[in-house]
Amino acid sequence: xxxxxxxxxxxxxxxxxxxxxxxxxxxxxxxxxxxxxxxxxxxxxxxxxxxxxxxxxxxxxxxxxxxxxxxxxxxxxxxxxxxxxxxxxxxxxxxxxxxxxxxxxxxxxxxxxxxxxxxxxxxxxxxxxxxxxxxxxxxxxxxxxxxxxxxxxxxxxxxxxxxxxxxxxxxxxxxxxxxxxxxxxxxxxxxxxxxxxxxxxxxxxxxxxxxxxxxxxxxxxxxx
Numbered sequence: 300x301x302x303x304x305x306x307x308x309x310x311x312x313x314x315x316x317x318x319x320x321x322x323x324x325x326x327x328x329x330x331x332x333x334x335x336x337x338x339x340x341x342x343x344x345x346x347x348x349x350x351x352x353x354x355x356x357x358x359x360x361x362x363x364x365x366x367x368x369x370x371x372x373x374x375x376x377x378x379x380x381x382x383x384x385x386x387x388x389x390x391x392x393x394x395x396x397x398x399x400x401x402x403x404x405x406x407x408x409x410x411x412x413x414x415x416x417x418x419x420x421x422x423x424x425x426x427x428x429x430x431x432x433x434x435x436x437x438x439x440x441x442x443x444x445x446x447x448x449x450x451x452x453x454x455x456x457x458x459x460x461x462x463x464x465x466x467x468x469x470x471x472x473x474x475x476x477x478x479x480x481x482x483x484x485x486x487x488x489x490x491x492x493x494x495x496x497x498x499x500x501x502x503x504x505x506x507x508x509x510x511x512x513x514x515x516x517x518x519x520x521x522x523x
Contacts, residue, residue: 300324300418303340305331306353306380311403315351318411322418334359341368347375349418351401354381362388362395369396376417389424393503399423409469416471422503425469455496462489466502 300323306312312330320328329347331337334356340347350368354361365377378399379392389400399417401410402425413423455463458479465475472490476483490502499505 300348301327301329301346303329303331303337303347303350305337305350305356307332307357308353308355311353311380314407315410318407319351319414322411322414341371347372349376349378349414351378351380351414354379362391365392365395365397376420378414378417378423383425390507393422393424393507400425412471412474413469421471422501423469423471424503424506455493459489459493459496462486463493463505466490466493466505 302319302323304312304315304319309332312332316328316330329340331340337350337352337356341350350372352361352364352368356364361379361381365379368375368377376398377396378401379397380401380403383402383404392400399413399422401413401423405413405425416423461479462475465478470478472483472486476486479486493499494501494505497505497508499508
């Protein structure tokens with residue numbers, strides 16, 4: 300696996316390197332501390348599986364940068380590293396093509412689980428940033444989520460509500476399966492039913508629907 304880690308924060312590079320290097324193997328981790336180095340890596344002939352880009356890369360809009368990466372490398376997954384920002388920003392970078400958003404406040408084990416999830420072709424957003432409680436009146440996809448678990452005319456089963464809650468907490472399928480003592484195949488089956496009932500295309504879309512109507516306030520670069 301070839302990963303490009305783009306950040307000008309030396310401490311972030313030093314902190315992630317010991318975890319990413321074993322996943323990449325020899326010469327599989329490219330570190331880009333400037334936009335020039337990142338663009339050089341993108342323009343090189345070597346295939347890139349994943350780009351992890353810092354929200355605080357100087358002189359560039361993060362959402363626009365994600366779009367630039369996806370235009371040059373449409374098959375390359377992108378993860379944005381940043382603080383726990385307004386949900387409107389997180390959704391903006393996801394809409395631009397990012398496959399994941401990882402808070403710098405997360406511990407290393409959760410970060411690596413998220414990286415593996417994205418590398419496997421799925422999407423990851425910390426559910427704490429996109430929680431059901433933030434949606435006004437418990438609204439999901441334009442329908443009221445009632446106390447008995449119904450969404451519109453289609454009620455969620457107890458198991459589906461359990462899985463939806465764990466999904467909100469940011470757990471990948473394998474962890475959900477272990478938590479509920481069921482198989483990963485069963486988790487995927489339940490998630491398919493949940494997505495169908497709430498009108499979601501995938502995990503990230505489901506989380507986006509759960510935040511329908513959340514704040515659209517501006518955001519700052521206080522992390523930099």
